[in-house]
Amino acid sequence: MSHPPIVLADASAAYRGRTVLAGIDLTIRPGERVALLGRSGAGKSTLIGLLHAQAAGDIALVPQAAALVRPLSVFHNVYMGRLDRRSTLHNLRTLIRPARADVEAVRGVLASVDLAEQLWARAGELSGGQQQRVSLARALHNGRPILLGDEPVSALDRRQGAAVLARMAERHETLILALHDVSLALDVADRIVVLDAGRIVLDAASGGLDAAALARFYEPLP
Template sequence: MAVLVELRKASAGYAGRAVLHDIDLRIDAGERIAVMGRSGAGKSTLLNLLYEHLADRVALIPQAAALVRTLSVFHNVYMGRLDCHRTWHNLRTLLWPNRRDVVDIEKVLDLVGLADLLFARAGALSGGQQQRTSVARALYNGRPVIIGDEPVSALDRVQGAEILHKLGARHETLILALHDISFALAYTDRVIVLEQGRIVLDTPSRALAAADLVPYYGG
């Protein structure tokens, strides 16, 4: 497998505070990885560090949906490919969307069950709908690597499973921070657990049972 990114003794943090310490990590193209651990363990910081190394190949699903609430669902999803169009096309799309763009985005929204909300205002959506819009933006972006920070946390189990399946079907590599152990074991092939900013477990999913991961969430 081709090496996608490799970190050696990497550290990272914010506001002058170290969050990650001595991270050794290699990720190959085609892997499906769950990043797990307690709140505050450093999952988001690790995803941000990986994004810095891979930005030109990544479709990002941030923890907060990060939508422009005053714009429509269509326009928020369209922003996934802003850099693929000329400035004049992007400006025109604000007022008079191109029919081809509308059709393409409607197809993506259909994948996440939101086709009927194409021109609804993003700020009027429920939390789950906003999260699915954020997922649709990443799907529309189309880059081979998905980095997602709790991408299905606001969804019920059926919706969450459907979204994870579709992300895996359409993108070569997945790097997802997940809290749900059953989702991690079912939809990824490798589990990385962080504790106090250090990797304490890095194991193929097939070698793990739910009981192996529960201790990292207790206490």
């Protein structure tokens, strides 16, 4: 399923009276792989929020924190990715006695992030990296065309992160990812958008960039 472009035109955002983003002009078209880069505090998470507000019905969101229901099983946390596409009665039944088809669908998604063996474990008992993979599996199970992630692989090592992002690219038409790993961003994205002090200071194809070219955006502020 395709989706319309996401368009921000001269967008801004403020928090407690302080401007966080200003003059944001950004269009993201179907099929793009976009990495959002910049120092901590540059406004990436706020931009993620603006993009989500523009196209929530087409987006599977991976927030910066895993946002799991810790007492529930891994199965139930991943199943929640499709709660709005099932009837209330079906969802209530699933809480007590999941249907075999739902269990196998979730098991398959968990296998794609190497967590199938944790299907019935309590989410709160997993390690930080495992919890992040559950959050990613929930977004994959969601199945909407746009995957919007705020540091979605920050708790994984580079090999695991690259593998998970590759699976995201297979399952979602469009990726928009705030990442802290510049090399990983260059590998997974075809477009790099850099924020600095609440403004877009670079928007370019990743093919013409390298880590050295982006290093200046991470130099300590004077």
